[in-house]
Amino acid sequence: MDIKKEYERWLTKATADADVAAELKTLNDAKIEDAFYRDLAFGTGGLRGVIGAGTNRMNIYTVAKASQGLADYLKKNFAEPSVAIGYDSRIKSDVFAKVAAGVFAANGVKVNIWPVLMPVPTVSFATRYLHTSAGVMVTASHNPSKYNGYKVYAAHHAGVPGRHQGVRRQEDRQAAGLCAGSGWSAEIRCAQVPAGRQLLRRGTPLRHRAEAQDIYFN
Numbered sequence: 001m002d003i004k005k006e007y008e009r010w011l012t013k014a015t016a017d018a019d020v021a022a023e024l025k026t027l028n029d030a031k032i033e034d035a036f037y038r039d040l041a042f043g044t045g046g047l048r049g050v051i052g053a054g055t056n057r058m059n060i061y062t063v064a065k066a067s068q069g070l071a072d073y074l075k076k077n078f079a080e081p082s083v084a085i086g087y088d089s090r091i092k093s094d095v096f097a098k099v100a101a102g103v104f105a106a107n108g109v110k111v112n113i114w115p116v117l118m119p120v121p122t123v124s125f126a127t128r129y130l131h132t133s134a135g136v137m138v139t140a141s142h143n144p145s146k147y148n149g150y151k152v153y154a155a156h157h158a159g160v161p162g163r164h165q166g167v168r169r170q171e172d173r174q175a176a177g178l179c180a181g182s183g184w185s186a187e188i189r190c191a192q193v194p195a196g197r198q199l200l201r202r203g204t205p206l207r208h209r210a211e212a213q214d215i216y217f218n
Contacts, residue, residue, distance in 0.1 A: 003036045006055065010036075014053070017060050023053040042066065047150040048140055051091055058148040063096045063138075066150055067103035070134060074109055078133040082110040086123035087138035090148050093117065096138045100150070109133075120151070127153050 011024050027035065035054025040047055040062050047066055049058040074081035083104050087097035094117065101111045112130055114122070120137050127135030135153035143149070 001036070001038070001055075003033055006036050007032045010053065014061060020053040020059050020061075027053070046152045048143060048147060049149070050146050051148050058092075058096070058140075058150075060095065060099045063099050063150055064103050067100040067136075068107070070136070070152060071104050071107040071109050074133045075107060080110070081108075082112065082130070082132040084123055084126040084130055084132045084135045085111060085113040085138075086118050086120070086126070086136075087114065088119070089117050090138075090140060091145070092148060093138045096148065096150065097136075100136055100138070123151075124153060127155060131155070 007024070007027070010020075014024065015021050032054075035052065035056055037056060039055045040049045040057065047058065047062065049056065049062070051058045053059060055062065070083075071081075074083065085097050085101055085104075087093035097113060101113045104111050110132075112126060112132060120139055120141075123135045123137040126132070133155055135155075137151040137153070138148065139151055140147040140149040141151075
């Protein structure tokens with residue numbers, strides 16, 4: 001990768017997030033190299049990185065790129081692809097979750113997204129409960145506050161197998177209680193994407209709309 005050329009490309013085209021656009025203008029040569037010397041790696045369970053500008057950072061562009069890759073996989077492997085999305089209280093978690101939802105919806109993937117922040121186990125639970133093709137949780141787990149992440153669950157790995165089934169059932173009961181307490185159903189509509197199923201019968205559905213737009217640039 002030509003680091004300088006990539007930086008200049010971002011400086012010109014990465015205008016959708018004001019924070020990223022502002023940060024790009026302040027980077028010196030050393031910071032440019034650290035932010036652009038590689039693409040943020042998709043490691044065990046997903047992405048983890050410092051929030052900021054660049055290909056080696058967590059931002060709306062790297063989140064959208066990861067979401068597009070996952071959408072491509074889901075469309076190839078599932079007749080009616082769907083995803084459950086959640087997010088925690090970290091910086092920009094809600095923004096990243098909505099960006100991911102928009103990319104999935106634009107690709108015809110049915111999206112079920114929490115309208116409020118929820119703990120990680122609720123996404124694992126929702127992935128199984130709704131029988132979605134995958135789950136995405138925007139969180140950086142135990143990492144420092146300057147980090148965020150993008151955790152992906154496969155449908156068949158959204159729980160604890162084998163001898164830990166009792167643990168999973170307990171976790172599910174706790175997650176179901178949180179879901180019910182939120183008075184929420186997971187639903188997002190976009191263009192031709194069908195409405196999501198109600199997660200739990202209790203409560204009034206809250207409906208969110210994501211614009212079908214390609215937020216990352218080529």
